[in-house]
Structure formats: C-alpha cells, structure tokens
Amino acid sequence: MSYFKDIYKGIKTLLTGMSITGKYFLNARKGALTQEYPDNRDTLKMFDRFRGEVIMPHDENNEHRCTGCQKCEIACPNGSIEIIWDRQIDPETGKKKKMIDQHIYHLGMCTMCSLCIQACPTDAIKWGQNFENSVYDRSYLTKVLNKSGSKVKAGVED
Amino acid sequence: MIKTIHDWLFSVMPEWAASLTEMVLIAVFYLTLFAVIGLYLVLLERKVAAWFQMRKGPNRVGPWGLFQTMADALKLVTKELTGTTKADKFLYNLAPYFVIVTALVAMSVIPFTQSVQAFDINIGVFFLLAVSSIGVIGILLGGWSSNNKYSLIGAMRSGVQTISYELSVGLSLLTMVLLTGTLQLSEIIANQQEHGWLILQGHIPAIIAFMIFMIAGTAETNRAPFDLVEAESELGAGFHTEYSGMKFAYFFLAEFINMFIIASIAVTIFFGGWLSPFGITEGIIWLQPIWFTVKVVGIIFLMMWFRWTFPRLRIDQLLKLEWKYLLPLNLMNIVIMAIVIWLGWTI
Ligand code: SF4
C-alpha cells in the first residue's frame, strides 16, 4: 500500500511545484524582474544596501565631516585609503591643528568590505550607489574624496 | 487542393516524372515545415522559459524578438565547423544526419489534417515508435566517435534512458490501441470522430496512460528533468560537446522536432488529432490544421512547464522511476483498460 502512497505523494508534490511556476508564468508580464539597463538608465535606482564606491558627502557650504584622524586608513586591510594631512593654524583659535589635505581613495584596490566606513568616528564617509565604474585607464580609479577648497564642518571634532 | 495538384501533375507529365516531382514537392514541404517548426519552437521555449522565471526573454531582434532564432540560425550557419583530430571522422559526421533523418521520417506519418499525411500505413503507431527510437543511434554514434569522455558518458546514458522509457511509451500507447483496435493513425482518428476523443472514451485508464506517456515522452526527447544526456552541469554538453556550427544546430533542431513529434503523437492518440472538440466545427476543413496546432502547442507548453519546474533526476532515480513505478503501473493499466472495454464501461 505504501507503494501507492508514494505515487500519490510524488504526484502531489510535482503538482505543487508546477502550480508555483505556473503562478510565476501568469504574473511574468506584470512583474518582470529584468532591468533593461542602458534603456532605463535615467530611472534605474540601486537599492540602499548596494556598495558602489566610497564617497565623502559634502554639504552646501562645501564642508565635510572628515577630521583627518586616519582611522579609516588603518582599518583598510589592503591600503586603499591614504590620508595626506598637515598641521595648519586654525583661523578661529590660532592654534596648530591636524587637518586633511587630501583623502585619497583607490577604487581599483577596494574590496568593498566597508571596514573604513565602520571605523570612521565622525561618519564622514559613506557608500555611494554609483555602479558605472569602468574607465579606460587605471589611474582614473584613484580618487580624491574631499573636494578642493572644502573644510571640515565646525563642531565635528568636539 | 492536394488532390487537384496531384491530378494536374499526372495530366501534364509522364507518370514517372509526375511521381518524382510529387516526391520532391513533398520533401520540400516537409523540410520547410521542419525548419519553421524547429526555429519557432526554440523561440517559444526561450520565451516561455523567461516567463516562468519572471524574465522578459528575447525582445530585441524584430517585434517581440520574433526574428531572434533566425538570426541565431544564420550565425550558426556561418560558423566554422571544428572537430577533434582523434575523432572517427566518418561516424562523427554521420551522427547528426541520423538524428535529423529519423525525426523527419517520424514526421511523415503524422496526420496534420484529414488529407495532409505523407505516409498512411496500417502499422502507424508501431512505425512511429520504431523510427523515433532509431534517433538514439545517432546520439550513441555522436558520443562514441567524438573521442571525448563526456560525450561517451552522455551517449551511454542516452542509450539506457531510451531503452527503458521506450517500454513505457509503447505500453501506454498500446493501452489506447485496445480502444481503437487499429494501429493506423488515420483510422484511430476516424474512430475518435465517431465516438469522441480517446481520453474521454477511456476515462480513468486513459488519463493514467496519458500521464505515463507524457513522462516517458519527455524522457524520450531527452529534455529536463530527464536531460542526463546533456547534463550541462556535469558533462559539459553531453554527447554534442565536440560539435559546433551547423552540426550542433542539427542536434539542437532535432531535439525540438522530437518534442513536436511526441506532442503530435499525444494529440493524435489521446486528443483526436485534427478533430475539433465535440465536433463543433466538423465540416470546416481549413480549421483542421489550426485545431491540430492549438492542441500540439498546448502539449508542448506542458512539456516546457515540466522542464522549467523540475530538477534533473539522477541516473539511478531515472531507472527506478521507470522500472519500479511506470512499468508496473502501465501493465496494471492495460489490464484495467481491457476489463473496462470488456464490460463496456467506455463512454
Ligand atoms: S571598503 Fe574596505 S577595502 Fe575599501 S577602502 Fe574601505 S576598508 Fe579599504
């Protein structure tokens, strides 16, 4: 008898599977998962979790939150980040202070591990959603994250 | 129309020339049909597969991607034919033709409409089964002569599979032949015209026979879930690993034509061939091929549904399914069918 039970069970599970794919088939026209990429370039939005490249957001006054503490440089396992800094005189207090000159990021070496972003104490760097990262020369992949003329936002260091 | 062409040919030409021209015409007709069916089944398969996976499928070449497979065929024709140096050249080149020719021969006995049937012999069903299993020789030859371990394993599996499942195909069709009492395809349809489709006539045993036929038929065509012969993930491409260009395309087309043939057999034996359901359009001759096509596409869709739902079986599961389940069930089913007919319980 268990022989017939096996057959019954087998057919039942096969039909369950077929009903699931059948449902997909009927809904395919409405909810196709395909992104026709170059055609929908203007409207395509990457999901929030996506790790495209490390960016440093600047606000409208061209100020960022990076203090030049170099924690991200130390955290990076493969040396993709280099901070070039020097001591400058703070115009407000008149004291000498560590400031970043350039935050250099080598996209070509980055493994998108996110350790630098977790290490940053002031949340100065973030994940960008740009995915069109191919270039014709490797040297284009070395980026300076802080914009020229930008300075650290007041109050971030406290 | 066919009758008028026939008469006209024999009136303008001497008899030998007329029959020769007729043969050539029929051959051209079937070859065209072969190419068109092959190409569009490939397209259908790709579209249906895409929809089953919530994708869009081919949609660039022509409206809705209608010319995609033609472009593919053109590409395959222009490609270089490569082969291995250690291959057995003669058999290697012969194998694709074996596969193609058997598919064509099998197609010749299928009644597309009341009058379009190239070859109406009194052992129709038997002939179809016999011819369609010759195709496996092509696969065995291809696998053997390529001198490649993957090809050989694929070909051997194909042999095992065809020998096993041929039994189920034959027995399930035999169950239906009990109802009609004839093997001639045109008479099987004539019987259905009178008494209704065989799947209704035979009710429960007929439905069981149909299910067994569909399972075994899918196995016969070497399609997923029975595609151990090609098993991309373990054997490269199976028996046609070493084939390229047009020779590969022959194998590829033959697979789809075989699917068409299995679907046509199912339609002819179980669903009344070119007959309309319950005879609603009995007298309209030009609707016959349309009904036939609609039913065949329905069955083919079912096979595609199988393919894109079920995972591939292992070789031991494949043999267990046949010898432990399908075959005993089939034998039981024949006895049930005989009893049903004996007691006159048919509809
Ligand atoms: S994501 Fe990882 S690899 Fe890339 S820069 Fe940050 S720490 Fe270095």
Ligand code: SF4
């Ligand atoms: S990005 Fe963050 S961790 Fe890196 S130097 Fe600037 S403040 Fe420090």
